Amino acid sequence: MPSPRPRLLPWPNENGKPCYLVSDDSGAGYISRLADEMETVQLRTGAELLAHARPLLRDRKTHAGELRFVGHRLAEALHDALRVAESRGMRLEDREEPAPGPS
Template sequence: MPSSRPRLLPWPGLNGQPCFLVTDNTGTGYLSRLADEMEAVQLRTGADLLGHARPLLRDRKVDACELRFVGHRLAEALHDALRVAQSRGRRLEDGEETATGES
């Protein structure tokens, strides 16, 4: 049975627009598995970056260029994490609708 909504993928489409995948609810297709793996990499990368950023932000000797760099990377990681959360939230909502018989 097809999903009620397309899956938001963890990478941008053309011109930076959101990219969606229409699939069944099994999540076992190649693109679904690739998206799952990419989400896991994005979340791990964000966690690793946060681990490096905290000591850097506490160091009073760090210059503005380094702070801007880590700020940009943190913003990218946050963007990725929010996209993952949005995608997973949509899929959870779809699962709740299926479980209750609503559409």
């Protein structure tokens, strides 16, 4: 069985570029568990931010500075959620079994 491809981690490296974990621990190692916890926090934070942003966006009295602030935070949360989705999608692809070929 080939080794799984590197896991995209939910944090960038020191240069701001994607950071990967190469491991054969099947998700049981310390860094894998830490990444799982970080993804959970990122997704929860995004959901909480969205719940906070909706009333601000509906209120015509919300100041432009508040809207810019919440817009930036929503963009950050979307970035985090897309990274989580990409990482999890890559791991799902690794688990899929190849379709049987013609006999």
